[in-house]
Amino acid sequence: MPAPLDTVLEPFRVLARWSRSSIKALPALALALCLLLGACSNAAGGLTGNYVDDTVAVADSLLATIALPAEDPGRGDAETQARSLINDYVARYRPQASVNGLASFTTMQTALNSLAGHYANYPNRPVPDALRERLTKELQKAERNVVRGT
DSSP states (O other): HHHOOHHHHHHHHHHHHHHHHHHHHHHHHHHHHHHHHHTSSOOSSOSSHHHHHHHHHHHHHHHHHHHTTTTTTTHHHEEEEEEEHHHHHHHHHHTTTHHHHHHHHHHHHHHHHHHHHHHHHHSSSSOOOOHHHHHHHHHHHHHHHHHTOO
């Protein structure tokens, strides 16, 4: 025996009761869901999750980026990747209480904040020599400290 007409039409009646604002909110809801699922993935910028390895890799990458000459055609892309790497590193390790109290993390965070600040305030300018020297010292010190376990 076929279903009564009321049962078949019920989903359409529910849709008809939705207001226009509810229907307009569907794309926003879908976007929020996609962003939430993307944020929960484990692929945080290529970081491994091993603090020592990640700190050494990020420091080496940033040292190579700040060493690029101003006229290098790949400098803009390298700086964009460096900003992303800085954000991924800080987002992963700042909330970890076992890490954020270490001297290596404090030194690394100081260097990362300085470099991120330069990139945010002077996006089209190369890193000044004085800042480059200070960053080089801090990144190398963070590498030494993290390898020693401090």
